[in-house]
Amino acid sequence: MLNPFDDTYFMKKALEEAHLALEKGEVPVGAVITHKNQIIARSHNLTELLVDVTAHAEMQAITSAANFIGGKYLRDCTMYVTLEPCQMCAGALYWSQLSRLVFAAEDEVRGYRAMQTKLHPKTKVDFGTLKEEASKLLKAFFIQKRNLN
């Protein structure tokens, strides 16, 4: 049987969140966390609006998912995020013991792999799902910003 709840389905939901960030003038990054094919957290970057460098999509999603679960650890959970997590977010994912991370676009400069941040040994990683859509959104944002200055 065809499973409609595949990685593309959930990454689309993360992209919808990224679009909400863009509408607010934020760097367009969105995330969702799933548990048994159910979305238990949705978030998008709010660093400008909240005046807070810690308000990345992933950080909010971790807090929100833990709140839903009623426990600190995100075992049996998957995070879908439109951009590769940074040191801070990967560091938070380390503590969360997330089961699986899926990110769309790679960040070769500030991404956790370039920065050598360690995820939890239990966390499986996949990337590239809808990466063109995610990158296009980020590029559009930065071109717009540059033209405004």
Place this chain on the structure above:
Amino acid sequence: MLNPFDDTYFMKKALEEAHLALEKGEVPVGAVITHKNQIIARSHNLTELLVDVTAHAEMQAITSAANFIGGKYLRDCTMYVTLEPCQMCAGALYWSQLSRLVFAAEDEVRGYRAMQTKLHPKTKVDFGTLKEEASKLLKAFFIQKRNLN
């Protein structure tokens, strides 16, 4: 003239926060952030109480200080924290562009230096202030936990 507002003075304030964490059954880590010798944020680890791995003392202090300042960047600010920051907290400090970090006890396993997390190039680092007091508090906590199990 003698300056009463030295590193020891502010680290004592961070230790007071660590004691508050201990009273709540949390891993006893406390932090304060100063701006021109004024404390603008105080916090202690609340990961158990808030059921949130992101609720480290440093993360809360960064959010709180930015709120006080009305800006995301912690330039001209010093963070005093009783334990060496982890990957997540150092990653958050990277984004905050903190001017100076002072930590008491070293964390040779999960500290940001062992984990190779990058702070912002502008951040100066000192450590060791009141490290014995900070370590003693952490050891007491873990011995107590072990005896309860």
